[in-house]
Amino acid sequence: MVRCSIARLCEKQIARAAPLVLPRRRFLDRVHLTVCGGVGGSGYPKIMGVGGRGGNVYIETNPKATLLKILRSFPDHKVRGGSGGNSAHHQLLGQNGTDTTIEVPLGVTVMGPRKEVIADLIKPNQKILIAEGGEGGTSKNKYRGLRGSQIQIDLVLKLIADIGFVGFPNAGKSTLLRALSRAQPKVANYPFTTIRPNIGIMEYADARQISCADLPGLIEGAHRNVGLGHNFLRHVERTSLLLFVVDIGGFRLGPASPERDVFETIMSLNKELELYREDLLTKPAVLVVNKMDTEGADQKLKDLRYKLTSDGAYEDLPAEVRPMQRIKFRDLVGISAAKRENTEQLKEDLRKHLEESFEGNEGTGKKDTESTRPLKLERQSM
Ligand SMILES: Nc1nc2c(ncn2[C@@H]2O[C@H](COP(=O)(O)OP(=O)(O)OP(=O)(O)O)[C@@H](O)[C@H]2O)c(=O)[nH]1
Structure with a gap:
């Protein structure tokens, strides 16, 4: 009997101390929390003593924070401010409760219960009050x-x-x-190798660094949350330049899906973005046509350049891939990422386009510059 109850006690303690188990390899980009300000302390009527205020809860950005650390600190998804101290005959004023701060990484959007945006936290040490502590006890309450x-x-x-x-x-x-940076993402000849965003840093001779995010495979219907859906699309919102990457051979998701040539693929990507958030189409965008080392690629690229400027080709598109508004690409570059052909030039061009887009922002005060320059069709990229 005694051994049994000791064993049960041990089990309980182990269960209490068990580390947080999270699904491995999942990219954690959303955490739900219930946040409460601390309760105010009681007052002491005899001496009209005032209870301490309950602690507030704040959210503050910290570049070292991660959502995983938040889950580790608050495994039950509840965050509370400290309780205010009571007033007593030897203490007229109760102590205020301690404030609690949830440290979040840069780039976090705080959303309320109706999915409304409470705050977009994108700067270091940005702090907001999320739940106020309760008032201490007084004659009023x-x-x-x-x-x-x-x-x-x-x-x-x-x-x-x-x-x-x-x-x-x-x-x-x-x-x-991989070709542009030192990142080592997985590469394989089947769709959805990338299930989490990978970030790579392009480094230049003058120490300039530009970050690139390779976002998980978008597919037709992502705006309806098909496939990885919005999980991917929301990460596009905060990038300054969109780099469309397409296979010169086009795209087919599977045997049951229609085969799209490269022009249809680009228009389909265009449509996915438009259906998710139309204003994404005004971001500066560059088109990269990959796998230019494959057979017949040069002719296909020529056809593509023509189709991108032809109203007829656009009108002939199947309705399911025809966007309402076409993206105006700043540039079209043919490359072979695998053979690293034209990738060094692309790296230089991307820097130029990014800097131009920043200059445009300063001049106009716009949030994101409109991609107003037409596609340069005369450019010979390969
Ligand atoms: N011939 C040729 N094959 C390439 C080239 N670039 C990539 N590939 C091949 O295409 C396949 C897919 O490449 P990935 O880089 O994994 O493609 P991805 O777009 O990241 O794929 P997801 O992770 O599914 O989003 C791999 O077998 C690559 O080796 C290229 O320039 N030429």
């Missing part, structure tokens, strides 16, 4: 300390990178990221 405010929130991480790769699975985005 019959010396009973009040509860703090309570709110349900979601912390949603949207990556901040200078350039976001947009493309269907297997287009060669991971291979390109």
Whole structure:
């Protein structure tokens, strides 16, 4: 009997101390929390003593924070401010409760219970009050300390990178990221190798660094949350330049899906972005046509250049891939990411386009510059 109860006690303790188990390899970019301000301390009527205020709860950015660390600190998804101290005959004023701060990484959007945006936290040490502690007990509230405010929130991480790769699975985005930076994403000849965003840093001789995010495979219907859906699309929002990466051979998701040539693939990507958030189409965008080392690629690229400027080709598109508004690409570059052909030039061009887009922002005061320059069709990229 005694051994049995000791064993049970041990089990309980082990269970209490068990580390947080999270699904491995999952990219954590959303955490739900219930946040409560601390309860106010009681007042002491005899001496008109005032209870301490309950602790507030704040959210503050810290570049070293991660959503995983938040889950480790608050495994039950509840965050509370400290309780205010009571007033007593030897203490006229109760002590205020301690404040609690949730440290979040840069790029977190705080969303309220109705999915409304409470704050976009993109700067270091940005701090907001999320739940106020309750008032301490006084004659106004019959010396009973009040509860703090309570709110349900979601912390949603949207990556901040200078350039976001947009493309269907297997287009060669991971291979390109490897070619442009020191990142080592997985590369394989089947769709959805990338299940989490990979970030690579392009380094230049003058020490300039530009970050690129290779985002998981978008597919037709992502705006309806098909495939990885919005999980991918929301990361596009905070990049300054979109890099469309397509396979010169086009795209086909599977035997049951229609085969899209490269022009249809680009228009389909265009449409996916438009259906998710139309204003994404005004971001500066560059088109990279990959796998130019494959047979017949030169002729296909020529056809593509023609189709991109032809109204007829646009009108002939199947309705399901025809966007309402076409993206105006700043540039079209043919490359072979695998053979690293034209990738060094692309790296230089991307820097130029990014800097131009920043200059445009300063001049106009716009949030994101419109991609107003037409596609340069005379350019010979390969
Ligand atoms: N011939 C040729 N093959 C390439 C080139 N670039 C990539 N590939 C191949 O295309 C396949 C897919 O490449 P990935 O880089 O994994 O493509 P991805 O777009 O990251 O794919 P997801 O992870 O599914 O989004 C791999 O077998 C690559 O070796 C290229 O320039 N030429």
